[in-house]
Amino acid sequence: MPRTAAAPLQALKPAPSRRHRAGAAARAAPEADTSATQRIVDAITTAIVERRLMPGTKLAEQKIADLFKVSRTLVRQALNQLSRDRLVTLEPARGAFVARPGVQEARQVFEVRQMLEAAMVRKLCAVITDAQIAELRAHLRAEREAVLRTDVPGRTRLLADFHMILARMVGNEVLAQLLTDLLSRSSLISLMYQSSHSAEHSQAEHVALVDALERRDARAAVKLLDAHLRNVERNLRLNPRVHDLDAALRPAG
Known part of the structure; x- marks a missing residue:
């Protein structure tokens, strides 16, 4: 009878020891x-x-x-x-x-944002590409659609993300992380102090800023950004008109 060819030998990996398995599990646990x-x-x-x-x-x-x-x-x-x-x-x-940020903290957050974002926009004007302009235009369209359909959570996220996209386009991850933290705190501040601030107005200001970036006009871009952040801050009720209980409860007239 013809002899059947033997199957090729395969190297067998030794089964992991109990200590090895325990070590792998211990490493995986902190990651999870x-x-x-x-x-x-x-x-x-x-x-x-x-x-x-x-x-x-x-x-x-x-x-x-x-x-x-x-x-x-x-x-x-x-x-x-x-x-x-x-x-x-x-x-x-x-x-x-x-958290419930106070008025002084609110003012300080916007002051820091103005300093950081002005430098960010000035640098971005020198390095921004046509592809990045196209990306910003697409984001602006998404903002506009969210504003028109009164999608409050969606437009809030998109209006904040606009500033994060600018930071990432600069290519500085430290700046992006700092701005992420500031934007989160700005959202809390808006929740506490926001008046009838118009999301549509903010969106229009974003459009004007991208127009300046497309022209690579650093002076105009910084000026528009500064005006935008000042408008957002101005629409917050950081100067309460009532300062004491007597004034608050006294009948009008």
Whole structure:
């Protein structure tokens, strides 16, 4: 009988030892914890930016843990990170709350934004490409559509993202991260102090700024950006007209 050819030998990998398996699991656990913590941080930040979480809202640890199917320890880590970012206030014996920025903090946030974004726009004028202009035009169309259909969360996110896109086009990740933090805090400030500020007006100012960037006109771009941020700040009620209880409760006339 003809002999059947033997199957080629294959190298067998030794089964991982118990110690090796334990070590791999130990390395994977911190990575999973970090990912879960960041998911919670991102979700809360997005809810604040899109005006689904109001200043002063209590952030119950157990509810968040149940929602994300994680331990309260990971929720606490996320809340601590948000506290460092000034988006959450931790109060002893009371828990965590969405922050309520004061008037002085609001003014300081916009002052820092004006300094950072003016330098950002000035630099961007020197390096922006035609492809990036096209990307900004597409974003402006999305902004306009959200404004027209009165999509409040959508337009809020898009109007804030416009400034983030500019920062990323400069190519400086540190600047982009700083601006991300400032924009999140600006969203909280708007929630507390915003009057009848028109999203449509802000969108039109974005269009004018992109026009200046397309012309590579740094002076005009900086001037338009400064006016835009001042208009946003001006439309916040940072100068309350009533200063005491007697004045607040006294009948009109």
